[in-house]
Amino acid sequence: MKRLDRTTVALLASLAALLASGPLLPRWALFLLTVSLAKGLVVLGLLLLMRTGLVSFGQGLYFAVGAYAAGMMPAADGLLLLLGGGIAAGAVAALCGLLLARYRGIFFAMLSLAFSMILYGLLVKTSALGSTDGFNVQARALALVPAGGPHGRYALFALTAAAASIAAFALHRFFASHLGRLAPAVRDNELRVEYMGASVRNVVHLNLVVAGVLAGLGGALTALAVGHIDPEMAYWTTSGEFVFVAILSGTASVLAPFLGAIVLELLRSFAYEYSPNTWQLVVGASMLLVILFLPSGLWSLFSRWRKALR
Amino acid sequence: MSAILETKELTKTFGAVTAASAISLSIEEDTVVGLIGSNGAGKTTFVNLVTGYLKPTSGTIRYLGRDITALQPRQVTRLGVCRSFQIPQVFDTLTAYENLLVGVGIAARHGGPRKDPEEAAEEMLQRFGLDRFAGAPAGILPEGVRKLLDIAMALVVKPRILLLDEPTSGVSSEDKFALMDLVLGAIRADKVTVLFVEHDMEIVRRYTQRVVAFYEGRVIADGEGAAVLEDPEVRRYVVGEAAPAVRPC
Numbered sequence: 001m002k003r004l005d006r007t008t009v010a011l012l013a014s015l016a017a018l019l020a021s022g023p024l025l026p027r028w029a030l031f032l033l034t035v036s037l038a039k040g041l042v043v044l045g046l047l048l049l050m051r052t053g054l055v056s057f058g059q060g061l062y063f064a065v066g067a068y069a070a071g072m073m074p075a076a077d078g079l080l081l082l083l084g085g086g087i088a089a090g091a092v093a094a095l096c097g098l099l100l101a102r103y104r105g106i107f108f109a110m111l112s113l114a115f116s117m118i119l120y121g122l123l124v125k126t127s128a129l130g131s132t133d134g135f136n137v138q139a140r141a142l143a144l145v146p147a148g149g150p151h152g153r154y155a156l157f158a159l160t161a162a163a164a165s166i167a168a169f170a171l172h173r174f175f176a177s178h179l180g181r182l183a184p185a186v187r188d189n190e191l192r193v194e195y196m197g198a199s200v201r202n203v204v205h206l207n208l209v210v211a212g213v214l215a216g217l218g219g220a221l222t223a224l225a226v227g228h229i230d231p232e233m234a235y236w237t238t239s240g241e242f243v244f245v246a247i248l249s250g251t252a253s254v255l256a257p258f259l260g261a262i263v264l265e266l267l268r269s270f271a272y273e274y275s276p277n278t279w280q281l282v283v284g285a286s287m288l289l290v291i292l293f294l295p296s297g298l299w300s301l302f303s304r305w306r307k308a309l310r
Numbered sequence: 311m312s313a314i315l316e317t318k319e320l321t322k323t324f325g326a327v328t329a330a331s332a333i334s335l336s337i338e339e340d341t342v343v344g345l346i347g348s349n350g351a352g353k354t355t356f357v358n359l360v361t362g363y364l365k366p367t368s369g370t371i372r373y374l375g376r377d378i379t380a381l382q383p384r385q386v387t388r389l390g391v392c393r394s395f396q397i398p399q400v401f402d403t404l405t406a407y408e409n410l411l412v413g414v415g416i417a418a419r420h421g422g423p424r425k426d427p428e429e430a431a432e433e434m435l436q437r438f439g440l441d442r443f444a445g446a447p448a449g450i451l452p453e454g455v456r457k458l459l460d461i462a463m464a465l466v467v468k469p470r471i472l473l474l475d476e477p478t479s480g481v482s483s484e485d486k487f488a489l490m491d492l493v494l495g496a497i498r499a500d501k502v503t504v505l506f507v508e509h510d511m512e513i514v515r516r517y518t519q520r521v522v523a524f525y526e527g528r529v530i531a532d533g534e535g536a537a538v539l540e541d542p543e544v545r546r547y548v549v550g551e552a553a554p555a556v557r558p559c
Binding site for chain 2: 178185187191192194196197
């Protein structure tokens, strides 16, 4: 058997640490971690798009589609709702991708934002889906463990941690594959990719769908954790938050988005606790500090540390 | 020998400018052909037309008997017509090795040979003498090395005909012959037909079996190298010899 590479080892260790610490954590921390890992999945998709040279300000669209699909499905088990959310978001991404894959830069960013705001508008006007109030989501069981209570909460947390780890591992392998290598090639030189015989549009489309599926999974898991969904999930500030986390975490590793998401949730929770009227100021100032002192994101702390050890 | 590439009455106009005017050429398989002409004569336009980057205003292009006139660059490439660029078009953030690996991967997905991709990329690095740059990002490589990498990237997708756009531009005159020896040696090892655009007449004389001279979008001479280079029109419009002085009345 080949030796496991560093990222795979780090992923396995993180998953083991999460699963082991879960039962010991207070309820608020377990919830915070579950939501962070779920949102980290969305940011993982953004990382994939950034590797292709694209920044999407509309991942909230797929996040909301995943959540609403999970909420509307008749299935009783959270695992099925999760799958449904991922598939529904992937299908929407495949459809929007037909148009999005033609655009780059600011046009891509604005068009992705426009698509998400169309869904927002539709959800707000649809009274059957609770309009601006949204509706409650409750799975009866999670991977056969009855929902609710400490066991149910832990089951959801474990399911989220497992989904995050599997997705991160799959993407890590994808980056090293031929199709994965085409993404930075497209970012660097589209003309050359075409002149080597590959379709740039297909590469972009594929990455859009993968990012959409990841955002859908994140949305479904968030819906299950929070127990409620509303149109805010598709609103542009939600999409902006994902871009915020992507910049905060850096794009150097598939683990970075999860670290970034956890840091943001912690920061927000504590800022809200201690300065409820100015918590946005605290979050904004932290972002400014990261951009000034860690332009490659929080993950660059690890690379600096590793260099210093050498 | 049969024709691998054939153009008939190929014409391209940009508004009032005619960049290619009724070019009819037939390129034999397994040959090396030089395209010469002063700046703006239509050499690069011809390369762009053949590889699908530009759509001709009229005329046809046939490759191995098949009409490829309306195809996209990627479709033309998959069939076996590839090109290199005057200004190297490489993937700056990928290493030289990864640059080639991208090409090997694409070729394998479109019916190319399915041998070990890593091995194929390494073999191509060696063939172009690029092994010692394998791990360096292409963006920081010297221009001459990027130029070689650019040509290697065109060859790694297994073409049957390769169009080189000014392979020696930006290379010092004393290095030109060594570069052409290396490049043509690497390409001809696979018996790939070569069509190359060149300004240096010494290079053209030494490496080609046939020379096609362009002037204002037209072919003004076509034939064996020495003969074309001696042609008075070519001497006047391409080589740049002074026209016979016109006596004032």
